[in-house]
Amino acid sequence: MSLAPSSLTDKVTTFALGAEIVAAAFLDATPAFAGAQGQVFLGVGGGKAVTAHEGAVLCAVADGTRLITGGDDGRVVETRADGSVTEIASHTGRWIDRIALGPDGTLAYSAGKTAFVIAKGETKSFEAPSTVGGLAFAPKGLRLAIAHYGGATLWFPNAPSAKPELLGWKGSHLGLAFSPDGRFLVSTMQEPALHGWRVVDGAHMRMTGYPSRVKSFAFTADGKWLATSGSGEVVMWPFQAKDGPMGKAPTMVAPSASSRVLVVACHPKDPVIAAGYEDGMVLMARISDSAEILLRAPDADPLAAIAWHPAGGAVAYATQSGAAGVLAF
Numbered sequence: 001m002s003l004a005p006s007s008l009t010d011k012v013t014t015f016a017l018g019a020e021i022v023a024a025a026f027l028d029a030t031p032a033f034a035g036a037q038g039q040v041f042l043g044v045g046g047g048k049a050v051t052a053h054e055g056a057v058l059c060a061v062a063d064g065t066r067l068i069t070g071g072d073d074g075r076v077v078e079t080r081a082d083g084s085v086t087e088i089a090s091h092t093g094r095w096i097d098r099i100a101l102g103p104d105g106t107l108a109y110s111a112g113k114t115a116f117v118i119a120k121g122e123t124k125s126f127e128a129p130s131t132v133g134g135l136a137f138a139p140k141g142l143r144l145a146i147a148h149y150g151g152a153t154l155w156f157p158n159a160p161s162a163k164p165e166l167l168g169w170k171g172s173h174l175g176l177a178f179s180p181d182g183r184f185l186v187s188t189m190q191e192p193a194l195h196g197w198r199v200v201d202g203a204h205m206r207m208t209g210y211p212s213r214v215k216s217f218a219f220t221a222d223g224k225w226l227a228t229s230g231s232g233e234v235v236m237w238p239f240q241a242k243d244g245p246m247g248k249a250p251t252m253v254a255p256s257a258s259s260r261v262l263v264v265a266c267h268p269k270d271p272v273i274a275a276g277y278e279d280g281m282v283l284m285a286r287i288s289d290s291a292e293i294l295l296r297a298p299d300a301d302p303l304a305a306i307a308w309h310p311a312g313g314a315v316a317y318a319t320q321s322g323a324a325g326v327l328a329f
Contacts, residue, residue, distance in 0.1 A: 038055055171195075232259065259277040295327060
């Protein structure tokens with residue numbers, strides 16, 4: 001870092017979960033941490049642990065009241081703050097690879113080449129041309145983007161007569177995110193790059209220059225920036241203009257001189273990001289002036305997950321080894 005950031009490390013409640021962590025979330029006011037081997041740890045301190053899967057957790061997503069996980073046991077499971085665990089779907093002998101949540105509690109998940117959508121108690125499926133790499137719901141209407149080799153397909157589950165639309169681009173596409181206004185769709189690639197499309201006409205956006213693959217990315221609440229991992233700083237692509245980042249250089253915030261960003265999370269209301277690094281450091285940074293606040297000092301324990309409370313009043317993080325922290329403002 002160029003300057004020593006301010007620190008709130010003494011205000012963070014830290015604890016050890018004793019397990020590898022793959023995801024973090026807030027369920028109402030309760031922090032929750034999904035363990036790699038099927039347990040979900042609830043509460044500050046992780047004192048309440050429930051078993052969601054008999055095996056590895058492969059994917060997780062949350063909406064503020066429920067944590068949805070998919071596992072190599074073929075199950076899609078919902079966990080709530082009170083510790084209740086409910087099976088949503090089961091596919092014996094298959095792995096649940098990707099999960100996404102959409103408007104009105106709609107859920108999507110994938111197993112191999114098949115994407116499923118559960119909406120209002122009804123399940124529908126779509127066969128992708130190759131293994132599903134990512135899922136994302138458009139912010140309005142029931143439209144699902146499905147990443148696969150060669151691009152992403154836009155599918156309307158409730159409109160069987162509507163032909164799925166392919167947004168093509170060579171290569172293997174993985175994570176997906178719609179901009180909050182629904183105008184842009186961005187995918188992470190198997191290579192160290194992002195690819196984007198302007199949804200209305202399929203215009204391409206190529207975002208390159210990363211030293212490693214982008215595994216974590218998120219739009220700011222106002223949709224003006226896309227924060228990404230994969231470099232020694234948080235790379236912020238501008239999406240204010242009608243052409244998105246086409247022809248524009250990214251902004252860099254929260255640089256580290258010796259480590260790479262592994263995880264990013266955007267504040268649900270304000271232009272603030274939290275970033276976790278390969279060396280275990282956690283920083284908060286304000287986009288407008290790059291002001292930084294240290295939440296966790298580096299200790300060679302790579303970050304695995306960061307989550308904001310849906311109202312923005314708290315942030316939780318966990319490392320790959322299970323060292324966790326919660327800061328309430």
